Amino acid sequence: MPSPVIDLRSDTVTRPSSAMRRAMADAEVGDDVLDGDPTVRALEERVASLLGKDRALFFPSGTMANQTGVWLMSRRGTEVLLDAEAHLVHWEIAGLAALCGVQPWPVRGAGLVFDADALRAHIRPSSPNAPAASLVCVENTHNGAGGKVTTLAGLRAIREVATAHGLPVHMDGARLWNASVATGTSVADFATCAETVMVSFSKGLGAPVGAALAGSAAAMRDAWQTRKRFGGGMRQSGILAAAALHGLEHNWPRMHEDHERARELAAAVDGVGGASVVPPDTNIVMIDLPAGIASDTVAARCAEAGVKISGWNASRVRAVTHLDVNRDDVRRAGEVLASVLEKAAKSR
Numbered sequence: 558m559p560s561p562v563i564d565l566r567s568d569t570v571t572r573p574s575s576a577m578r579r580a581m582a583d584a585e586v587g588d589d590v591l592d593g594d595p596t597v598r599a600l601e602e603r604v605a606s607l608l609g610k611d612r613a614l615f616f617p618s619g620t621m622a623n624q625t626g627v628w629l630m631s632r633r634g635t636e637v638l639l640d641a642e643a644h645l646v647h648w649e650i651a652g653l654a655a656l657c658g659v660q661p662w663p664v665r666g667a668g669l670v671f672d673a674d675a676l677r678a679h680i681r682p683s684s685p686n687a688p689a690a691s692l693v694c695v696e697n698t699h700n701g702a703g704g705k706v707t708t709l710a711g712l713r714a715i716r717e718v719a720t721a722h723g724l725p726v727h728m729d730g731a732r733l734w735n736a737s738v739a740t741g742t743s744v745a746d747f748a749t750c751a752e753t754v755m756v757s758f759s760k761g762l763g764a765p766v767g768a769a770l771a772g773s774a775a776a777m778r779d780a781w782q783t784r785k786r787f788g789g790g791m792r793q794s795g796i797l798a799a800a801a802l803h804g805l806e807h808n809w810p811r812m813h814e815d816h817e818r819a820r821e822l823a824a825a826v827d828g829v830g831g832a833s834v835v836p837p838d839t840n841i842v843m844i845d846l847p848a849g850i851a852s853d854t855v856a857a858r859c860a861e862a863g864v865k866i867s868g869w870n871a872s873r874v875r876a877v878t879h880l881d882v883n884r885d886d887v888r889r890a891g892e893v894l895a896s897v898l899e900k901a902a903k904s905r
């Protein structure tokens with residue numbers, strides 16, 4: 558019998574467990590656009606309390622929550638300073654321009670993710686002929702950098718530079734859960750460094766749908782209307798919120814296992830056939846290929862051997878560990894990848 562496919566393309570590929578599905582089926586629900594859904598309210602209160610913010614709102618996706626955060630905190634016709642490899646730059650279909658009317662001003666730091674010094678260097682001297690800035694965005698963990706964590710000290714330094722220039726901060730914390738597990742810093746401490754914080758339930762927490770945006774009571778009143786205008790008003794959404802609550806309770810405490818698996822995978826492939834792995838802080842393994850080996854070839858050969866990974870760009874593949882792959886799966890994935898990389902290097 559052929560072995561089942563091991564899917565490491567993303568931590569979004571997880572399927573709701575039967576316990577999660579039961580929690581969804583049993584959820585108490587109401588009309589969240591009309592007068593509220595009790596399970597959504599419970600999730601929003603839990604997230605607001607975890608993040609130490611006045612209020613949180615449940616969203617259908619991280620993208621919509623990010624765009625709402627930027628919409629609220631920025632001004633049309635200004636710039637948003639953010640990491641050059643940010644999700645907001647590369648994977649939200651130019652929503653910053655199309656929806657929010659702002660121009661991204663990509664910051665490139667000396668390291669894998671921008672820091673306070675890089676931010677300071679990118680803030681323009683004010684001029685009637687240059688765009689003004691209105692917002693700074695941070696991403697923690699940073700997906701494109703390989704699940705990298707910006708530490709609390711690093712974020713505080715960024716926050717100080719932003720504040721010194723009168724700029725609020727929005728945090729794309731789709732994987733803030735992972736950052737907290739990797740560092741022991743609470744998500745609330747991380748969240749003190751931003752006015753608005755987005756967190757996702759459909760990455761490492763394993764829920765099928767959803768994200769939240771948290772911030773001040775005033776900002777969240779506006780966010781409620783913006784969410785509705787963007788088409789994100791949901792009715793009996795308690796069935797989805799129940800999955801998120803289940804993920805927080807049962808899947809967050811085991812997230813360190815994903816990080817261990819990622820380190821094991823990195824160790825199995827680093828250096829093989831000239832490939833070089835970005836040392837993983839969390840659950841994302843970025844593998845840079847030597848010249849002459851294309852990422853789509855490597856991804857296709859791995860898929861033929863039953864291991865799905867994604868081509869991140871022409872010379873980089875990405876593998877992500879998650880709750881639906883165990884240690885044996887990841888060991889097999891490492892063997893397959895290593896053998897593909899070795900063969901590719903020989904036939905180059």
Ligand SMILES: *Cc1c(COP(=O)(O)O)cnc(C)c1O
Nearest residue numbers: 618619620621644696700729731
């Ligand atoms: C996945 C992701 C998002 C968007 O979340 P969706 O629910 O897929 O819309 C935003 N930022 C980061 C860093 C992500 O990884």
